[in-house]
Amino acid sequence: MGPLTTPKKGREAGSVDPWTPTSNLKMLISAASPDIRNREKELCMDNDGREGVDPTQDTDNGEESEKWISRKDKSLGLLCHKFLSRYPDCPNPALNNDICLDDVATELNVERRRIYDIMNVLESLHMVSRSAKNRYTWHGRSKLAQTLAILKQVGEEHRYGQQMQQIRQRLLDKEFEFDGEEKENKEVVVDPDSGEQGQRELFFVELPGVEFKAASVNSRKDKSLRVMSQKFVMLFLVSNPRVVSLDVAAKILIGEDQGADQDKNKFKTKVRRLYDIANVLRSLKLIEKVHVTAERGRKPAFEWVGPEEFPQVKDLEDSTSECQSKNKGILESRSSVENCAKKLFSSPGAKRSFTRHPSLIKLAKSIQEDRRKINSAPSSPVKSSLSDSSNSDFPNKMAQLAAICKIQLDQESGTGPKHQKPAAVRVEPTSGSMEPPQAPSLTPTQEPGVNTTVHLTSHTPLAALPAGSVAYIPAQCSSLIPVLLPQQRGGGPYAVYLQPSSPRPNPLARPQPSSFAVRSMTFEDKTGQSPTGQYSLKRLHSDSVSESSPSKAKRTDPNFKDTSPKLCEILQARLKAHRASQLSSRPSPRALHLDPEFVNTPGGAAVTQTLEQSLETFLDREDKTANSDSEAGLTPVRAVPLTPGQLNTETLVPAGYLIPISQQSFISDKEVQVSWRESNKASTQTYNIYQTPTAGSRPSLAQEITPTSIRLNKPATASPHVLQQAHRLNSPSPAILNFTLQNLGLISGSSPGNSFTVPQTPECASNTLHSPLPGPLALQQRGMVFIKPVSPVPIQQSVNGQPVALFSVQQPLMTTPKGGGLPQHSFFHTPVQLSPLAAMVTTGGHLAPKTVYIPQRKLDVATEDS
DNA sequence: GCATCCCGCCATCTT
DNA sequence: AAGATGGCGGGATGC
Numbered sequence: 007m008g009p010l011t012t013p014k015k016g017r018e019a020g021s022v023d024p025w026t027p028t029s030n031l032k033m034l035i036s037a038a039s040p041d042i043r044n045r046e047k048e049l050c051m052d053n054d055g056r057e058g059v060d061p062t063q064d065t066d067n068g069e070e071s072e073k074w075i076s077r078k079d080k081s082l083g084l085l086c087h088k089f090l091s092r093y094p095d096c097p098n099p100a101l102n103n104d105i106c107l108d109d110v111a112t113e114l115n116v117e118r119r120r121i122y123d124i125m126n127v128l129e130s131l132h133m134v135s136r137s138a139k140n141r142y143t144w145h146g147r148s149k150l151a152q153t154l155a156i157l158k159q160v161g162e163e164h165r166y167g168q169q170m171q172q173i174r175q176r177l178l179d180k181e182f183e184f185d186g187e188e189k190e191n192k193e194v195v196v197d198p199d200s201g202e203q204g205q206r207e208l209f210f211v212e213l214p215g216v217e218f219k220a221a222s223v224n225s226r227k228d229k230s231l232r233v234m235s236q237k238f239v240m241l242f243l244v245s246n247p248r249v250v251s252l253d254v255a256a257k258i259l260i261g262e263d264q265g266a267d268q269d270k271n272k273f274k275t276k277v278r279r280l281y282d283i284a285n286v287l288r289s290l291k292l293i294e295k296v297h298v299t300a301e302r303g304r305k306p307a308f309e310w311v312g313p314e315e316f317p318q319v320k321d322l323e324d325s326t327s328e329c330q331s332k333n334k335g336i337l338e339s340r341s342s343v344e345n346c347a348k349k350l351f352s353s354p355g356a357k358r359s360f361t362r363h364p365s366l367i368k369l370a371k372s373i374q375e376d377r378r379k380i381n382s383a384p385s386s387p388v389k390s391s392l393s394d395s396s397n398s399d400f401p402n403k404m405a406q407l408a409a410i411c412k413i414q415l416d417q418e419s420g421t422g423p424k425h426q427k428p429a430a431v432r433v434e435p436t437s438g439s440m441e442p443p444q445a446p447s448l449t450p451t452q453e454p455g456v457n458t459t460v461h462l463t464s465h466t467p468l469a470a471l472p473a474g475s476v477a478y479i480p481a482q483c484s485s486l487i488p489v490l491l492p493q494q495r496g497g498g499p500y501a502v503y504l505q506p507s508s509p510r511p512n513p514l515a516r517p518q519p520s521s522f523a524v525r526s527m528t529f530e531d532k533t534g535q536s537p538t539g540q541y542s543l544k545r546l547h548s549d550s551v552s553e554s555s556p557s558k559a560k561r562t563d564p565n566f567k568d569t570s571p572k573l574c575e576i577l578q579a580r581l582k583a584h585r586a587s588q589l590s591s592r593p594s595p596r597a598l599h600l601d602p603e604f605v606n607t608p609g610g611a612a613v614t615q616t617l618e619q620s621l622e623t624f625l626d627r628e629d630k631t632a633n634s635d636s637e638a639g640l641t642p643v644r645a646v647p648l649t650p651g652q653l654n655t656e657t658l659v660p661a662g663y664l665i666p667i668s669q670q671s672f673i674s675d676k677e678v679q680v681s682w683r684e685s686n687k688a689s690t691q692t693y694n695i696y697q698t699p700t701a702g703s704r705p706s707l708a709q710e711i712t713p714t715s716i717r718l719n720k721p722a723t724a725s726p727h728v729l730q731q732a733h734r735l736n737s738p739s740p741a742i743l744n745f746t747l748q749n750l751g752l753i754s755g756s757s758p759g760n761s762f763t764v765p766q767t768p769e770c771a772s773n774t775l776h777s778p779l780p781g782p783l784a785l786q787q788r789g790m791v792f793i794k795p796v797s798p799v800p801i802q803q804s805v806n807g808q809p810v811a812l813f814s815v816q817q818p819l820m821t822t823p824k825g826g827g828l829p830q831h832s833f834f835h836t837p838v839q840l841s842p843l844a845a846m847v848t849t850g851g852h853l854a855p856k857t858v859y860i861p862q863r864k865l866d867v868a869t870e871d872s
Numbered sequence: 873g874c875a876t877c878c879c880g881c882c883a884t885c886t887t
Numbered sequence: 888a889a890g891a892t893g894g895c896g897g898g899a900t901g902c
């Protein structure tokens with residue numbers, strides 16, 4: 007098969023034997039030079055003739071042609087087209103949508119390298135996500151709308167539109183003169199970093215459950231194709247005539263500003279990449295090639311022909327997450343919850359210092375052990391997946407943190423610029439229905455349209471906002487970088503990670519925006535227009551003012567009030583408790599680190615609080631994620647922590663990931679909920695649930711380690727545990743086994759790795775947490791069940807819900823689990839987690855109970871840190 | 873001659 | 888160390 011399928015090579019080389027050594031040789035030779043190729047072709051022809059055998063004969067003729075096949079036939083765009091034809095636009099998530107790079111490369115008869123190019127671009131649009139080494143999961147266009155909406159928001163936040171204008175002007179100016187190099191002068195000075203930072207700016211926007219895994223990938227340099235692709239798309243989404251010329255795009259993408267001149271080489275390289283990306287985008291029918299006639303002449307450009315309208319973030323989320331839609335009801339509840347959460351956030355609560363609990367240490371140990379087990383565990387593939395997931399966790403966590411920070415910022419600053427709309431909606435959460443997803447908490451903050459969060463923060467910052475603290479927070483987080491965009495969408499908040507890479511001292515720093523601002527300034531300089539950043543700054547201010555001006559906090563507060571106060575109170579109480587526990591417990595060293603930082607940070611108490619909250623949330627999330635991969639979770643956490651330190655003023659440089667928090671947590675939610683219900687039965691409502699759950703949830707599990715009960719979950723990761731749990735869940739052991747297996751394997755592949763992914767959304771989590779009712783539904787929806795490692799406190803767990811392990815198990819199983827009731831609870835909790843927001847909220851809520859899982863992270867963290 | 877962009881070397885990351 | 892990824896830019900191809 008292979009040979010035949012492989013066609014070209016086979017044919018050429020071995021017309022006779024496709025695979026024969028000879029053929030290979032021929033191939034090599036042909037590759038050597040055109041002349042040789044020609045000869046080869048001729049030969050091949052002959053061969054072909056002989057071989058005629060090849061079914062592909064046509065192609066054979068083509069063989070010659072093959073050799074010759076024009077580049078067009080080998081173009082990335084065509085290749086991408088072939089690739090896309092192999093998968094449905096909207097794959098059934100329930101199915102295995104695994105993509106094996108090797109298989110694809112073989113089937114398409116191309117080198118792997120080419121596949122990477124395609125995958126990177128598709129990944130940037132969240133059409134695929136890496137599930138493991140050599141493995142991707144196909145999502146098709148199911149998340150495309152959401153992704154585009156997010157990218158648009160991000161692009162707006164970054165003021166790409168302005169940048170483009172500036173560059174265009176600059177180019178025009180230059181044209182008049184000599185492209186001279188004069189400009190450089192200005193620029194250089196302006197932004198030392200600009201260049202680099204600009205690059206840094208790149209950030210990868212992640213969707214809720216999808217990409218975490220990429221984490222490992224991310225580790226690389228996030229620069230490149232992936233990020234470049236997103237930025238490129240952003241340019242289209244923010245430019246008015248949706249036409250972007252290559253040179254302008256290249257300049258923006260190079261961080262350049264001025265520097266542009268610096269390297270023509272760099273520019274050339276960038277253009278090359280843009281062509282690569284453009285080819286894929288063209289095959290996706292998102293852009294078309296056009297020419298812009300400039301004064302000088304024609305310039306290559308691309309026009310956006312993809313969707314123009316995206317659902318608002320909120321909408322997107324809803325629409326996007328099919329699962330979510332299911333839980334709308336839940337969402338509503340959530341909204342209320344969110345409000346509460348907001349309130350919490352806003353509330354000056356006490357700060358928390360994060361300290362570890364002694365118990366945590368134990369947990370950590372156990373966790374480590376679990377990890378080992380897991381790692382060693384059988385299904386290598388699975389493991390890989392797991393590991394991946396764990397890796398991904400980091401990113402996830404990071405994202406979460408970022409999101410949290412962002413949210414906080416938004417709330418405080420009310421920046422939430424982009425989201426504005428959403429924000430408004432959110433604000434009303436009480437009304438609630440909107441946000442279902444998650445965004446919960448965060449968004450609301452934003453309020454009215456704050457435009458760029460970043461900007462806001464930078465500018466308005468501290469002083470302006472009482473909330474100002476928020477700003478700080480971001481900064482703190484900034485280390486991480488998290489910039490949140492949460493509000494933007496109603497639902498999904500996304501977090502942007504900035505890479506600390508280069509430290510810029512920016513006062514502004516915190517939010518990405520600041521970085522942007524910087525950039526913009528640079529540009530301006532170049533342009534020569536207004537000096538420096540003021541322009542941008544002004545804009546920002548104005549924007550922020552106009553949009554966000556109002557105090558977010560205020561708004562939120564009211565909302566909260568509106569929402570059920572009781573709930574809020576309860577939540578708060580819980581959060582507090584939770585926090586306390588968590589704080590103490592939080593395993594991750596980073597968390598610890600963070601704490602101090604946060605505390606120290608200028609933000610002040612208020613800020614710290616928010617930070618803490620965010621952290622907590624964050625932690626929770628992590629925990630959740632962690633649970634699935636206990637290990638992973640930890641590490642990630644670590645990563646997260648980082649933020650704090652950096653926060654400082656560092657900067658927020660650009661690079662980061664944007665992670666939208668999606669709500670969709672398909673999987674676990676439903677199941678979880680169900681299980682919950684079953685287990686808790688009594689606890690009908692969330693409140694109850696929270697509280698009871700823990701206890702309910704298998705006390706046994708709880709074991710010594712408080713949080714750890716989750717551990718059980720851990721085990722889940724480990725096959726044995728999992729099995730047990732599964733049993734619990736599903737009475738049928740065999741089924742369980744299957745599940746476990748699936749989980750192992752599947753998980754890794756599908757959601758698994760990221761259990762959190764599955765969890766999708768925070769929303770779910772939040773739902774579960776917050777809303778008693780809704781939550782469950784969501785969980786059920788998904789077929790997956792999460793097993794969480796436990797959180798010390800039962801209840802909290804639920805809130806945060808760290809899913810320990812995700813089972814791809816069938817829903818039935820999920821549901822069945824009752825037996826597992828206890829365990830389930832824990833699971834539930836975890837799963838729920840997802841929604842960072844929820845977590846956030848809860849934290850805000852002060853759910854003390856949650857404490858939980860921290861330990862795990864700690865372990866991870868520690869290790870990883872090391 | 874310039875626009876495109878394939879190809880694959882080789883640095884990085886992971887495992 | 889081997890394998891997986893993917894940055895990067897030479898240089899071929901097309902117009």
